[in-house]
Amino acid sequence: EAGVVQSPRYKIIEKKQPVAFWCNPISGHNTLYWYLQNLGQGPELLIRYENEEAVDDSQLPKDRFSAERLKGVDSTLKIQPAELGDSAVYLCASSHGTGEGDGYTFGSGTRLTVV
């Protein structure tokens, strides 16, 4: 079974520029998550999708961040414009559902550096 695929692996951009991250979840996983992880911290949820519907986006800074999951499979996360404080690792994860035993499978992440 292929894992969660993310691209790009690394991205360096200048502040105020746009950037986009892509995620392909495990086949059959209806739930998709985008997390942000700063160095020395645990992952923090940005947005959760159930199929194509964003059901929890309360932590997403909507003035500059946007996400979509067309057709309930692949997802993209966009930042426009990027700020220096956005430098972090952006993790995508998927799961069968949100039940008690449903743990996540994480992708390899995208390490964003804003200069």
Added chain:
Amino acid sequence: QKEVEQNSGPLSVPEGAIASLNCTYSDRGSQSFFWYRQYSGKSPELIMFIYSNGDKEDGRFTAQLNKASQYVSLLIRDSQPSDSATYLCAVKGGSYIPTFGRGTSLIVHP
């Protein structure tokens, strides 16, 4: 605000010893608990989960849950240098979205 607390470490143990990693949580309504291992520069990977009080064993790993005291722990027996990583505790409550701790860094030295 739901909080998950972990000592950031590092916890240093000799090879072959038992490593004990602890996690406390604030939400009494929490229902399931996960341990993830994260190697430096890599993404977290699920080791095991537990949702009933008591112990759950999987190979060299044992998760222990005490809901009354609101803590969950992970024991690693016969620790190996390859176990050196950051261990993240995640707690899932009624919202079904896990809250992660900051992780404990474990170093197993030969």
